[in-house]
Structure formats: C-alpha cells, structure tokens
Amino acid sequence: MNLALFDLDHTLIPTDSDHEWGRFLVGLGIVDAEEYQRENDRFYADYKAGTLDNDKFLRFALAPLAQRPREELARWHAEFMRTVIVPVITPQARTLVQSHLDAGDLCGVVTATNSFVTRPIVQAFGIPHLIATEPATVDGHPDSMFNGAVSGIPSFREGKIARTEAWLASLGHDWSSFGSTTFYSDSFNDIPLLEKVSVPVATNPDERLRYHAEERGWRIMDLF
Incomplete structure (x- = not known):
C-alpha cells in the first residue's frame, strides 16, 4: 500500500x-466588514510571505465560530460550499485524487486550515481522512459550540509532520508501512513535510517552492 497526502488550498482547489x-x-454581515477584511487580507499576505504569526491568526479566524450555534454555522457553510467552493473544483484535481483512490492508496488531506472550514471540502473530493487544525469546543465534545481556541497542535509547517505521524500511529502505521509516500503542495511553508515523504510533488507551486523543487529535482505539477 502507498500513502498519498494532499495539501488543500491552491493545491486541490485554486483558492484559499x-x-x-x-x-x-x-x-453575510456577520463581522465588521472594513476591519475584518483588512485583517483577513493582512494575515493572508503574511502567510504567502512566510511571516505569519499562526497563533494570532488562529485567534482571529476562530473567533467568529465561537459566536454562533453549530447549526447556524452548518447552514452558512453549506451556502459557502455551494457558491464559493464547488464552482472552482476542477476536473483535473478530481482526476488526480481519484487516481490515488482507485490505486488503493491511503489518502488524506493535510492542511493548516481548520477542520470546520475544510472537512466538507475534503468530503466533496471523496477523500476519507483529514488532518487539519482542530477548533476546540466549550466542553470538549465534538458537536458542542466552538470556544475560539485550538485543540492540540496546529497543522502548520512542522506541525503537519507531527499531526501526520500521530494519525498514522492511530492507524497502526508509520512512514515505513508504505511502498511510497507522496505529498502534493503548493506552498514553501510545506517544505518540512515535502522533504519527509519519498515523492514530493510541488503542485501549482508558489515562486519559492518552485525554485526549491527545481533545485531538488522534485516533480512539479500545474493543475490549474
């Protein structure tokens, strides 16, 4: 059996x-438009520049989730999927994922984005496993209201390795369990995990990852 891991944003979908x-x-008018948009854009620019303070970003990103019941958040997310995400999922990305599923590979998405936002997207691809930053809940129950904090290690940079290894261990596996291990990512922030697998694939890579991949002789794939 082989292992196939995918980043999500700008890797399987052409957006963040x-x-x-x-x-x-x-x-939706849920947050202050001017202030929230400014901060949202600033954190996104920091991420692309490699200067993101992830702790501050997560406090910012998770705060709105803690202010609404889960049922209301679910309704919003269904509309988000319908209007924003599903229209941009490409046949090329679906074909890539399906090729690994058809081969019987163990498939999972490893993303820094929180699991509330990403789980329905991953399910839309038919990928069975998600390793994402986990929002904490008020009493620890998975269906309770979010509290604005993070549960466990964020799935970001080296944290992706720690979280992936914990997930593999929960399944009774480690890196040596597989004939090959592949990771697809667009971001130089993911170089730690790309260097960990046996088949790193720079997918729609940003400029710095493209340069790094060319220097290392890694495969480069442009889906979009």
Missing part, C-alpha cells in the same frame, strides 16, 4: 478556503 471563508462572513 480560509481567506474565502473570511470574505464570505464579511458578505
């Missing part, structure tokens, strides 16, 4: 789901 979710909340 975290950033778009923030824009979606602005459109």
Whole structure:
C-alpha cells in the first residue's frame, strides 16, 4: 500500500478556503466588514510571505465560530460550499485524487486550515481522512459550540509532520508501512513535510517552492 497526502488550498482547489471563508462572513454581515477584511487580507499576505504569526491568526479566524450555534454555522457553510467552493473544483484535481483512490492508496488531506472550514471540502473530493487544525469546543465534545481556541497542535509547517505521524500511529502505521509516500503542495511553508515523504510533488507551486523543487529535482505539477 502507498500513502498519498494532499495539501488543500491552491493545491486541490485554486483558492484559499480560509481567506474565502473570511470574505464570505464579511458578505453575510456577520463581522465588521472594513476591519475584518483588512485583517483577513493582512494575515493572508503574511502567510504567502512566510511571516505569519499562526497563533494570532488562529485567534482571529476562530473567533467568529465561537459566536454562533453549530447549526447556524452548518447552514452558512453549506451556502459557502455551494457558491464559493464547488464552482472552482476542477476536473483535473478530481482526476488526480481519484487516481490515488482507485490505486488503493491511503489518502488524506493535510492542511493548516481548520477542520470546520475544510472537512466538507475534503468530503466533496471523496477523500476519507483529514488532518487539519482542530477548533476546540466549550466542553470538549465534538458537536458542542466552538470556544475560539485550538485543540492540540496546529497543522502548520512542522506541525503537519507531527499531526501526520500521530494519525498514522492511530492507524497502526508509520512512514515505513508504505511502498511510497507522496505529498502534493503548493506552498514553501510545506517544505518540512515535502522533504519527509519519498515523492514530493510541488503542485501549482508558489515562486519559492518552485525554485526549491527545481533545485531538488522534485516533480512539479500545474493543475490549474
């Protein structure tokens, strides 16, 4: 059996789901439009520049989730999927994922974006496993209201390795369990996990990852 891991934003979808979710909340009038949009754009620029303070960003991104019941959030997310995400999912990305599923690979998405935003997107691809930053709930129950904090290690940079290894261990596996291990990502922030797998694939890579991939002789794939 082989292992196939995928980043999500700008890898399987040609947008950033975290950033778009923030824009979606602005459109709903749930948050202060001017202030929230400014901060949302600033954090997104910091991420692309490699200067993101992830702790501050997560406090910002998770705060709106803690202010509404889960049922209301679910209704909003269904509309977010319908109007923002599903229209941009490409046949090329679906074909890539399906090729690994058809091969019997163990498939999962490893993303820094929180699981509330990303789980329905991953399900839309038919990918069975998600490793994402986990929002904490008020009493620890998975269906309770969010409290604005993070549960466990954020799935960001080196945290992606720690979270992936914990997930593999929960399934009775480690890196040596597989004939090959592949990770697809667009971001130089994911170089730690790309260097961990046996088959790193720079997918729609940003400028710095493209340069790094060319220097290392990694495969480069442009889906979009």
